[in-house]
Amino acid sequence: MKFTPLPLAGAWLIEMERIRDHRGFNARAWCAEEMAAHGLTTRIAQVNVIRNGPRGTIRGMHYQRPPFAETKLFRVTRGAIFDVIVDLRAGSPTRLQWISVELNAEDGRLLYVPEGFGQGFQTLADDTELTYQVSAPYSPAHGSGFRPDDPAFGIDWPLPVAAISDKDAGWPDFKAEVMA
Ligand SMILES: Cc1cn([C@H]2C[C@H](O)[C@@H](COP(=O)(O)OP(=O)(O)O[C@H]3O[C@H](C)C(=O)[C@H](O)[C@H]3O)O2)c(=O)[nH]c1=O
Numbered sequence: 214m215k216f217t218p219l220p221l222a223g224a225w226l227i228e229m230e231r232i233r234d235h236r237g238f239n240a241r242a243w244c245a246e247e248m249a250a251h252g253l254t255t256r257i258a259q260v261n262v263i264r265n266g267p268r269g270t271i272r273g274m275h276y277q278r279p280p281f282a283e284t285k286l287f288r289v290t291r292g293a294i295f296d297v298i299v300d301l302r303a304g305s306p307t308r309l310q311w312i313s314v315e316l317n318a319e320d321g322r323l324l325y326v327p328e329g330f331g332q333g334f335q336t337l338a339d340d341t342e343l344t345y346q347v348s349a350p351y352s353p354a355h356g357s358g359f360r361p362d363d364p365a366f367g368i369d370w371p372l373p374v375a376a377i378s379d380k381d382a383g384w385p386d387f388k389a390e391v392m393a
Contacts, residue, residue, distance in 0.1 A: 216239055216251045219305050221300045225253065225326035226314060227286075231321060240321060242288060245344070246307050253325055254284045256348040265292075269375030271342070272344045273301065273333015274359050274384075281352040282328040285345050291341030293317035294334040295371050297361075300330035309389065311366050316321040316343070333361055333381075 215228040224320070228241035245255040263272065277283050287296060299311040314324050315337070325388075326332050328348075358381065361368060365387040 214244060214247050220312055221234060221298065221310060221377045223255045224298055224330065225325040225334070227323040227325055229321040242323065252293040254348050257346045258348055258350045260344060260346045261341065262344050264340070265336045266340065267375040268336055269372040270336045270341045271333060271361050271370070271374050271381065272379060273330040274361055276301065276331045276357055277349060277352055278355045278357055281349045281355040283347040283349040284328055285326045285332060285347050287316060287343055288344040289316040289318050289341065289343045291318050292336060294336055294341060294343060296324055296334040296374055297368055298326050299366055300332055309365065330357060335372060337371065358384050360384045364385045367374035
């Protein structure tokens with residue numbers, strides 16, 4: 214696996230190394246030893262699969278509050294996404310900054326999102342499917358988020374919104390002090 218740190222400290226792009234032969238390839242998508250060697254968490258509390266319908270679907274922005282703050286590792290298995298992560302960490306020099314990463318089923322790339330980040334994505338193809346593992350169990354009581362178009366961040370999404378949950382469309386304006 215090839216590890217590349219992203220501009221927001223703690224976030225990484227991980228590329229699978231495909232071992233090819235006449236049948237196709239075998240590639241490692243996760244390895245506790247390699248993750249630990251780069252200081253990434255090896256805790257896996259859950260692995261989820263998400264299927265989306267129309268191109269342009271948005272899920273997010275989400276995060277879980279402590280003590281259920283979670284690290285997430287995303288991989289697209291069908292279609293493509295424009296994934297956005299936002300640094301919400303109090304005291305971080307890049308606080309409230311966001312970056313985007315495109316992931317698709319062919320590129321063999323994974324996105325590692327550490328605790329303290331809001332995260333969401335927009336699909337770039339119909340019927341996009343992804344799998345992601347999280348380091349803490351799902352805890353609705355500790356779930357929080359903000360609207361993908363929250364003026365606090367100015368996230369530049371590539372497509373018109375084709376589908377979004379009422380919850381994600383209805384988050385209140387983000388208040389920086391909330392995460393202080
Ligand atoms: C995350 C999760 C959700 N659910 C249930 C709760 C809802 O009934 C339904 C949809 O969940 P929700 O709309 O809250 O979340 P998504 O829009 O699917 O977002 C998820 O996928 C994006 C990419 C994220 O990064 C979020 O962390 C994750 O919550 O699945 C569960 O039962 N277990 C779980 O672990």
